[in-house]
Amino acid sequence: MxxxxxxxxxxxxxxxxxxxxxxxxxxxxxxxxxxxxxxxxxxxxxxxxxxxxxxxxxxxxxxxxxxxxxxxxxxxxxxxxxxxxxxxxxxxxxxxxxxxxxxxxxxxxxxxxxxxxxxxxxxxxxxxxxxxxxxxxxxxxxxxxxxxxxxxxxxxxxxxxxxxxxxxxxxxxxxxxxxxxHGWNEVAGPFRVTDADGGMIRELDGEPACEVYQEAIETNTDTTLHREDFFETATAHPFGISRLDGEPIVRDPFAVDGDAISCFGPVPEGEFVTVLAGDPDSxxxxxxxxxxxxxxxxxxxxxxxxxxxxxxxxxxxxxxxxxxxxxxxxxxxxxxxxxxxxxxxxxxxxxxxxxxxxxxxxxxxxxxxx
Amino acid sequence: MPERQQRVQALYEIALTIGGKETLTETADAALAGYLRKLNCSVGGIFRATETGYTPTATIPADPAGNALLSAGIERLAELSSDGFPSHTEPTAGDHCYLFSLPDFGALVIGKQGGEIDTATRSALTPLNEKLAEACRNKLVERQLREQRNRFEAVFDAIPEPVADTVVEDGTEEIIASNAEFERTFGDTDETPGTAMVPEITDTGESTQHSRPIDTDDGDHRITTETSCETVDGTEEFLFHGVPVAGDQADEYIHLYVDITDQKRRADELRRYERLVENLPIGVYRTTPGPDGEFKLVNQGLVDILEADSKAYFENRSVSEIYADPDERAAFSDRLLEEGTVDNVELQFETADGNQIWGEVSGIVTETDDGPVFELALQDITARKERDQQLDVLNRVLRHNLRNALNVIDGNAAMLNAAIEDDELQSHVKRIERRVSNLEALSEKAVTVRSLFDQGRSTTTACDIQALLMRVSNELEECHPDARVVVDAPEQSLYVNADVRLKMALAELVNNAVVHNNRSTPEVTLTTETVTRDGEQAVEIVITDNGPGIPKHERKAIESGEETPLQHGTGLGLWLVYWAMSLLGGDIHINDADPGTRIALRLPQAGGDAQSQPDGGTGVAVNSGD
Incomplete structure (x- = not known):
């Protein structure tokens, strides 16, 4: 071409x-x-x-x-x-x-x-x-x-x-x-999406989404999540929507509003998500x-x-x-x-x-x- | 994540995609997409089992023919027996297609390119497939119900009468649905039109709401009644049907309003006509055909004419029994059946009191479900027949007895005249002879008048007016050489519907104009012109003379159409003209002229091109007054 x-x-x-x-x-x-x-x-x-x-x-x-x-x-x-x-x-x-x-x-x-x-x-x-x-x-x-x-x-x-x-x-x-x-790997979860609309996740496992997300990251990695620099931290820890016989589909969180996390792309309510992490080599x-x-x-x-x-x-x-x-x-x-x-x-x-x-x-x- | 956990999670997420959609197609679409997404498959389809095989409810891709893997799966499905599920095919190396049963609905086909679905996952899909089958079955039933409802609503709207669906709650009835005709008739309303139907519907007791009786079935609360309702066009009459809707909602009803306003109006009109017929002074009756005949309906007029006590007199009595000669009934029946209609047939009947009467019967044959019946009208003409008999006797007296007597007188007067020489006595004899001659002429004219009526009121001939006037003129000049008759008719012939009676009338008028003229040279002018008479073309024949005029009392008798002891004519001449014109459908107008009299005879004009055809183009014979 x-x-x-x-x-x-x-x-x-x-x-x-x-x-x-x-x-x-x-x-x-x-x-x-x-x-x-x-x-x-x-x-x-x-x-x-x-x-x-x-x-x-x-x-x-x-x-x-x-x-x-x-x-x-x-x-x-x-x-x-x-x-x-x-x-x-x-x-x-x-x-x-x-x-x-x-x-x-x-x-x-x-x-x-x-x-x-x-x-x-x-x-x-x-x-x-x-x-x-x-x-x-x-x-x-x-x-x-x-x-x-x-x-x-x-x-x-x-x-x-x-x-x-x-x-x-x-x-x-x-x-x-x-x-x-994509090369991202699961580090936490799965968490059931109990309240979501489009790309916005409000609750995970019936709890405020941001709290669950923060705990998952801080429990399973060395990272600490701060609301003020949410985007920078979230960049390294996207969500994964699993499917059989294939890499999970990644959803990238880019903003937090209260306890709700906004992602690029839809996260269907009722499905399960995991928290992913990656390293440069993977x-x-x-x-x-x-x-x-x-x-x-x-x-x-x-x-x-x-x-x-x-x-x-x-x-x-x-x-x-x-x-x-x-x-x-x-x-x-x-x-x-x-x-x-x-x-x-x-x-x-x-x-x-x-x-x-x-x-x-x-x-x-x-x-x-x- | 452990493989088992991942599988459970995926199956759970597939389960979330089953159900909750509006239609069968949406349900199948969403579930199929969920299966494919979570199992990372590329093609699939949900198929409904029918008597002729499997029909697709949802497929991915939309056109399965374009995908080899799905096409292979569909082909396999067509060959599969109901106990062949689950099934698997691998049309090309590495591409797998799985066929699962959807119990009591159909089948699920899933294709994965470049990979397999492991056995554990396939087995775990069974409860999901059953859930999907149930969801599809439910939606199918819903769809069938929806289609049924749509059909019902289509019928509902197609009914040309107002229809409403109502519900009764707490004693109040409200409309929950209605068709377009209902709104067009009654406007936008939540209330049932007319008097409240709730009492009739909810109570099994007698209704007091309607003036008309209500047909109810106490078992299911159906009602049918006539009711007045306010519509957008005013108050109208309806036949109301209230039918309960069988189902969970016990107090739901379908209301149907049939507009009977026109029907009732026609019924009222019919009743008025029935009253009119009932009170007519003629007999109106309906009978079956045949030599005997059976009365089906009689009015009071027939009861009166036949001197019966009541209509019951005609029950179980054959029609032939009212005939003076019962055999005439058979002849009359045959004629009416053959001709379909008869007018003014004169028959003799015998009344209940045994009196013989004359009747004039007109009737038609009408076809009914039970065969032909006669609709008849009988007019008592006994009095007219008796007057006809009197006229016949008087005519005989005038024509025979009186003329014989006059002949005897005339003969004796002639002998007397020859025997006496005294001039004064001879002048008396001459006066007798003149009077006898006048009486003979009067007797002749009376016979002529009688002959006018013998020919009835209608004529089937067209008369050429120009030729007639010339003939009358020539005959008068032959009898009266000193008279002058001028015919001023247009060259183009005019035709009227008339026969010899017109010539008799004209000859009488022209002759009178000459005979009763006191001028040395009597002059008579005959002219014609076309005029409009009662909106139709007519021909006016005008006879003008230079005589002394017609005496006022003669004209008055003719103009009023009757004579009295104080107002009568001196002869029959003008009456002859009057009756001839009347019988031919014409009229006569007498006016003074200067000098003399102007008499105009007006008759309906026959066809305009009559002169070019032998029968005048009217289908009738053409004559010149003969």
């Missing part, structure tokens, strides 16, 4: 994107922007509208270009087949009727990006609708868009302009191999494993293509300076590596259940040939 990275703005950015869009074998653009780009300006919208091919993308905390995370600039990926772009508006209000709005089957894979700050139940409804409709018939990768400190700003866009509280989906005809791993090892899985899947082996990585920004925050090791572990010399550090990840690996993850490394090996 043809790639372009630019730190330009205005006309210069437009020219560079136009240049990519008009190259041979480019039928669509997947544009991953960083917070250094103000996507809400008329200028950016004009750029989107001026493209001669379908455009779709979002704003993420960081992008990955040539195997390196970048906190500024715009990454554009030229899609070699004409994509179908679908927009799901008012994602927070989404319900089971979503199925009818999804495109018919027929494509190999899809990139799906959601507004990470949309209501967790709406995100859950979209994931359920995608799985109900396609199951493993469509390989899906993507993640949550938005600023880490943001909330209500638009963070997604198509050729028609920028949008918020939405999801965008772009289908392609290239086969992809997917690897999904996380980096998991990311490497994800890349290996993606590159060794049946249609990908022995072919050439691009590695599209959607790695959680909280892993970068957790690993900090050694995050470059994780990126390096994923990087394969023969495959260009691009992607984004997302707020939540979306993937199915072609065999199992489609889910919305947190703190997980999703690696998609996208074949050059359709």
């Amino acid at each position: 043809k790639l372009a990275y630019s730190s330009a703005t205005g006309d210069a950015l437009r020219n560079e994107l136009t240049s990519l869009a008009t190259q041979e074998h480019v039928r669509g653009l997947l544009v991953l922007a960083t917070p250094s780009v103000d996507i809400t300006t008329d200028d950016f919208e004009t750029t989107l509208r001026s493209m001669s091919v379908p455009v779709c993308g979002g704003l993420f905390p960081q992008v990955i270009v040539d195997g390196e995370p970048r906190a500024s600039g715009v990454l554009a990926i030229g899609l070699p087949t004409a994509p179908t772009v679908t927009v799901v508006s008012e994602l927070s209000e989404a319900d089971d009727d979503l199925d009818a709005t999804l495109p018919a089957e027929g494509s190999e894979a899809a990139f799906v990006f959601v507004d990470a700050h949309a209501d967790a139940n709406g995100v859950g409804s979209l994931i359920d609708a995608l799985f109900r409709t396609y199951s493993v018939g469509l390989s899906v990768v993507g993640g949550g868009a938005g600023r880490l400190d943001g909330g209500d700003e638009p963070c997604l866009f198509t050729g028609d302009g920028v949008i918020k509280d939405a999801a965008v989906m772009v289908t392609i005809d290239q086969p992809i191999g997917i690897g999904v791993r 996380l980096i090892g998991a990311a490497e494993q994800a890349a290996e899985t993606a590159l060794t899947e049946e249609p990908i082996t022995d072919s050439a293509g691009t590695l599209c990585v959607f790695d959680c920004i909280s892993r970068q925050l957790y690993l900090d300076e050694i995050f470059e090791r994780e990126v390096a572990a994923i990087n394969d010399d023969g495959w260009p590596m691009v992607g984004a550090l997302t707020i939540g990840e979306i993937a199915n690996d072609g065999t199992g259940h489609l889910d919305y993850y947190n703190k997980t490394a999703v690696v998609a090996a996208v074949s050059d040939s359709a």
Whole structure:
């Protein structure tokens, strides 16, 4: 796939994107922007509208270009087949009727990006609708868009302009191999979620969620949880929703309000959660494993293509300076590596259940040939 | 986490996804998603067992045909007998499909690509599957009940009469549902229309709420009654049906209001007609056909005409018994059956007192469920028949006896005239001869008048007016060479429905205009024009003379249509014209002219293109007054 990275703005950015869009074998653009780009300006919208091919993308905390995370600039990926772009508006209000709005089957894979700050139940409804409709018939990768400190700003866009509280989906005809791993391990629990709504957990085992969480961390680790620096501590201790025969699905707590803990992604009431902990080696090892899985899947082996990585920004925050090791572990010399550090990840690996993850490394090996 | 604990936890979480949804599809969708998520499976389906096999209730993916693993599972399911569960298939290496029974509902199919579900977990799924089957069964029953309810509500709304569902609580009845027609009729109300139905429904005692009797079944409190209700259009009459709804709610009722306002209005109208028929001075009766016939209905008029004591007189009495000659009944019955309708058939009947009367019978045949019946009207025409007899006798006296006597007088007068020579005596004889001649003419005219009536009131011929006027003119000029008759009719012929009686009337008028004229040259002008008469086209024939005019007392008798001892004419001429016009459906107008008299005869015009066809285009014969 043809790639372009630019730190330009205005006309210069437009020219560079136009240049990519008009190259041979480019039928669509997947544009991953960083917070250094103000996507809400008329200028950016004009750029989107001026493209001669379908455009779709979002704003993420960081992008990955040539195997390196970048906190500024715009990454554009030229899609070699004409994509179908679908927009799901008012994602927070989404319900089971979503199925009818999804495109018919027929494509190999899809990139799906959601507004990470949309209501967790709406995100859950979209994931359920995608799985109900396609199951493993469509390989899906993507993640949550938005600023880490943001909330209500638009963070997604198509050729028609920028949008918020939405999801965008772009289908392609290239086969992809997917690897999904996180490397977090259970240190406490399980705890039954006795009161929750969307991504907000109010009670665990009938007790205030924050108290249970704090006790679990302080009893099983050397860490002390302080409300004032909740985010920093929670980054190292996400929740895990277990499933048989697979890694637990991670839910990343990011805020505390009274005794309620807010997570990216839904935590269904009645289910059991565990408290996870990780170490750099296990996380980096998991990311490497994800890349290996993606590159060794049946249609990908022995072919050439691009590695599209959607790695959680909280892993970068957790690993900090050694995050470059994780990126390096994923990087394969023969495959260009691009992607984004997302707020939540979306993937199915072609065999199992489609889910919305947190703190997980999703690696998609996208074949050059359709 | 230990494997067993993880399994228990996963199964518990699957159990949470079973039930609590609104519909069967939602229940199956949510449960299937829960199974797949917690077992980390990729495809699956919940299928309902039917007489023809398994039909999908929910599948993931939505189109199972596009997934080889699920398709293989469905194929296996189709081959599986009911005791073949649980079952397993591995269509491609490493891809596994598991089939579980959902007791009394159907089957659950779960597919896992690139892995297996371990035996312990599969075994542990059994109670969950039973729970899922129960949830699906319940939703299926709910769905069937909902469909039944929807059908009921559709019927409820489709009923063209107001219907309400009510509940009685603490002695108060409230409407809990109603159809569109109910709201259209009674408006938006919570109260039952009309007088309160609660006492009738809840009490088994006699009702005092309604003027009409109530049909009740004390066993189940059903009621049917007529009631007046205030509607959005005013007070209307309804037939009210109150039916209790069998079920847990013992005091729930369905109310049906059938609008009988028009029906009652028609019933009132019918009663008025019945009273009218009952009090008619003619006999109205219904009989069965046949030589004897059976009375089915008689009115008081027939009772009176046939001098019976009451209507009971006609019970168990055949119709032929009221005929003077019972055989005539058979002939009448045959004729009515053949023709379907008869008018003014004159028959002789015998009254209960044994008196013979004449009756004029009209009737029709009507078909009923029991076969044809005769609807008949009988008018007593005995008095008219007797007057006809008197006229016949008088006519004979005028035509025969009187003329014979006049002939004798005339002959004797002639002999007397020849025998005497005295001039004064001869003048007396001449006066006798003139009077005899006038009496003979009067007698002839009386016979002519009689002949007018013999031909009845209708005519089936169209008369060419122009030709008629020319003929009348020519005949008059032959008899009266000194008279001058002018015919001023348009070249285009006009036709009227008339026969020879029109010519008789015209000849009488033209002859009178000449005979009673005191001018040296009597002049008569005949003109025609089309006029409108009672909204229809008519032809007016105008006879104008230059004579002295018709005496006032003659005109008055004709204009009033009757003679009195003090107001009478001198002859029959004008009466002949009057009766001829009346019988032909025309009329006569007499006015003074200057000089003389203007007499206009108006008759209905026959078809406009009559002259171009032999029968005048009217289906009747064309004549010129003959």
